[in-house]
Amino acid sequence: MAKTERVGGAARSWAVWLVLLAAAGAFALTMGVRQTMGLFLSALNTSTGLGVGSISLAFALGQLWWGLTQPFAGAVADRIGTGRVILLGVVLVAVGTFITPLMTTTAGLVLAIGILAAGGAGMAGPSVLMAASARLVPPHKRGLATGIVNAGGSFGQFAMAPIAIGLTAAVGWASAMQWLGVLVLLALPAVFILRGNANALAAQAAAASGQKALSARQAIAHALATPSYRYLAGGFLVCGFHVAFLATHLPGVIAACGLAPEFGGWSLALIGLFNIVGSLAMGWAVGRWRMKSLLSLLYATRAIAVLAFLLAPKTGPVVLVFAAVMGVTFLSTVPPTVGLVAKMFGTANMAMLFGIVMLAHQVGGFFGAYLGGSVFQATGSYDWVWYIDIVLALGAALVNLPIREARLARPAPAGA
Template sequence: MNRASLMLVLSGCLLLMLSFGYRSGFGLFVPPLTAANDWSRETISMSLAIQNIVWGILAVFAGGLADRFGTRKVIVAGSLLYAAGMWLMAGVDTPWLLNTSAGVLVGAGVAGTAFGIVLPAMAKAVDESRRQWVLGVGTAAGSMGQFVVVPVVQQLIDHVGWISALQVLAISALGMMLLAFPLAVKNEESQVTVGLPEQTLRQALMAALKYPSFMLLVMGFFVCGFQIAFVTAHMPAFLQDNGFSPDVGAWAIAVIGLCNVVGAYMAGILSGRYPKREVLVIIYLVRALAVAIFMLMPLSLASVLVFSAVMGFFWLATVPPTSGLVAVMFGTRYMSLLYGVVFLGHQLGSFCGVWLGGILYDRTGSYDVVWWMGALLAVMAAVVHWPIKEKGAPPVPSSVGTA
């Protein structure tokens, strides 16, 4: 790896630490926002659900822009939107403004600064033999951000209040723009993977949508989003409802992030040695088992920490094999766009997980139904991933459009 590639990878890791760290701390604002505005959990959950779906939809467009023009402008725009969303969120007094700030603006900001933009840039910076390793390192960096940033967010809320905490985060988010410059990767012919046919952007998208294995990957990633978004948004409130202090919720999310540093890194390595679909099957089955045991055991500090650790090892471990499968099927030339399509499936699941968590809590006074839904969906995801073919997708006829 040359110096330029090393700088790109390091900058990408730091950017993911910040972007994912901020994003993982939003669940900590649910209790104070509820108390300050006398809103229901459903009201706040809707804004976070909008954030996830906007993130997913715009990730596709941001990926297409990055593939055409490079990542720098996309990351700069994403950083500005991220900061604006958090700053405006500090002054919300109506659900509409909350949906606009925490939902639309932050969702757009994450779309321009997170995995869908940064991981493909990192994958393009190294040769194919190091691709899975780089994807694992980048995912692990995002998880490290979750471990580092979330406790800091809780400390800010405790010491200066939730409004000032959001303002501090908004100002710090502007620093992500500086990391865009080493990541200024543009598409080149050399980025087309050997053995795959050369295609235009539109042809690659059409080939993906017609390839059954790609669509199964989208369906499976829906479940990943459902579980992760539900836990991130509602775990702190779930624990407070059961008598734990706010710090326990923050540290539960942080432990998940810390353990996933190891889990994501190992997933990247294992995905380079074993079939990626089999790695994904194991991840989803373990997740289902972890949730089931957590729900059946008496709730205690020990059970919370053990569950957080186990879930953490398999938290974002889905990302290296999933993004790796996209690269295997279609190469890296249009990876930002095509991973964005897969990630849209993830964010549809995120929307459902966050929104259902809030609405079912308001209807039943409990999160239990959504916990069990997540476990069942994880089993279904394992089944969906099994028939995926780990090989290049057949091209569409050259007569189907041009980029």
Template sequence: MVFNFSHYKWLLIGSAFILALSLGVRHGFGLFLAPMSLSFGWGREIFAFAIAFQNLIWGIAQPFSGALADRYGAGKVIAGGGFLYACGLVLMSTATSSSMLLMSAGVLVGIGLSGTTFSVILGVIGRALPIQSRSMGMGLASAAGSLGQFVMLPGTLELIQQFGWQSALIILAGLVALILPLVGMLKDRPLVRTADTQTAGQALQECMAHPGFILLSAGFFVCGFQVVFIGIHLPSYIIDQHLDVGTGTAALALIGLFNIFGTYTAGIFGARYSKPRLLTMLYALRAIVIACFIAVPVTKLSVYCFSIAIGFLWLSTVPLTNGTIASVFGVRNLSMLGGIVYFFHQVGAFFGGWLGGLVYDRTGSYDLVWYISIVLSVIATVLHWPITESPVERRPRAGEVC
């Protein structure tokens, strides 16, 4: 299959840059845990809860952001999300209490992320690309967007070390504000609706009655739990093992780098093989990778090997999950349906982020959360096996594109 990149290049480039900025900044939040906690004498649970709450707000807002993008086009949703994201970072730089941190890093950034990340952006791509190129296009945009996670991490650490965490947040807010002019590259338009077009309510009723959708949502809970726990707490875990902060930053950067290859590969494979079967394999591999990491002594070599392996599996689930939704339900309400599944991802993210800080403050160790992550991987492996990609049977509706 030949993918005509030139025909969609501005759409894909714009999508990639928006994802790179949004996810790249978000991926570095774990670097602020130690300096902010030390500045205010907080335990790790306070910062961890704020970021966990961010993920929960992100998840709650995501179906609504997706529904608005499906109905009115994604441009206004992305621009509004970018504005709130930047405002949240500015307010976060002035936070002196847990409530201010919760409002800024939690509420504003969480809502901002719901309008500038996968469900909305991949919905744009799903509507624009033909079905045979959809999975690859999603993988390509996700992979290019993942480059931001690799580039932004060392840059964020350098900003913190050179200017302090407050000034670093202000600078990052300026970068996030660049999302607003990038919206013009997408030129997304909602699909034409007629009297027979499936409504959002009908789409919601249809997906909630579909067992595969429920299983997909439950499996995505596991993804959220794991990536946020690792993203927030891995640098601190590495420092606890008597390695330097640079190793923790390099670990997250490696995750971002190999995430590029993982998401792109997932997009290619998803166009050729069963996406639910690929998801089954990915979660099984996550269980193995995490188990091996905690079973051996923590050294720079083991950290880097773990980061490379988990990075390859990091967001490979996203194009496969969204691609499965598009295959089964079509693209008419793709951003909303992707947002519902992503809500479960973010509920998992809330528990992964918060539980990491809670368990550490209570026990002085992350071991219990690592074990939970392994068990959840096994559960997700089982959940994805019975899912199929067969399109739902429904009466054809005028104006609907599948």
């Protein structure tokens, strides 16, 4: 009997690791391609002659659409399973990225970057992938599980930036983008590994608790009526502003400092590399300290790092050190944010509820991407965007402090 239990436990452990690796791998490919698009902004501007402001609008709308798709993708995944949603998402990312070099108008870039690629990345994005992973592990290990999946996205950024630079040097920027679109299709095996688990595990959880599951409308109403959930979303909005500005405009910031273009690519790669460290460390820390305190610390660290960067001389080593520090905090906000949603509301509607928080994140992302281009076009400098970023980061550090970190009483479902 004991031997049978050990074999069964080992099989379950391997199954969990397989799911985590599939989710992390899918996130690595979709996030990696998406986060390297900023490297092509200058080439797109030169090719189309549309201006940095117009091209930034396509990137900004992509940030917003990526967030808008996630609550709906999460709701569908909660009901019919994860695999089908990921399949559609991966295909859309591939198509949108492949056709981007063929677009010559602002409307065309909005379609390719802002709707197809961004919408697909939202469907195969963190709300769906992390919710599927969180359901598979016990509560005290959810932080580490989401940290692993989040680190996958960071590794994708670290790996894809040098690949994009190398492809651009070898075949030109247009073919490089199209090859990145093809590479996204390597995420398709995750569709089969993750298929159906969201729906099945949610049903098992509801049966085990003896409670009827809340409808999507009831779950959303309950969450939006909770002040702590609103505080969490407000802080995450600031995270989106910061992340989108860096992902879209850091190469431009570095170019404005008079440094070689290679520093832009390696800075994005360092952000991805050090975010692996930050994500795994934060996944470990979530089980040991209050998640709201960890979030406040991360946002305060961003504010201090940006201020130090503005005051420091703009040399190559300074830029790379700044990128490394930003990498540690870049998406390490995700594990405690996911953990707080799961802790407050459980996992039955987690993909949808975290998707709504991600929508707030991407509203911030819209302004981070768009204001970066608009302010630079108007003033010839990114300084005012950095000032706004510092103020917002300090506000996010404060708004997370009143969050009540406890499981909330759930309302009675309809028909109970």
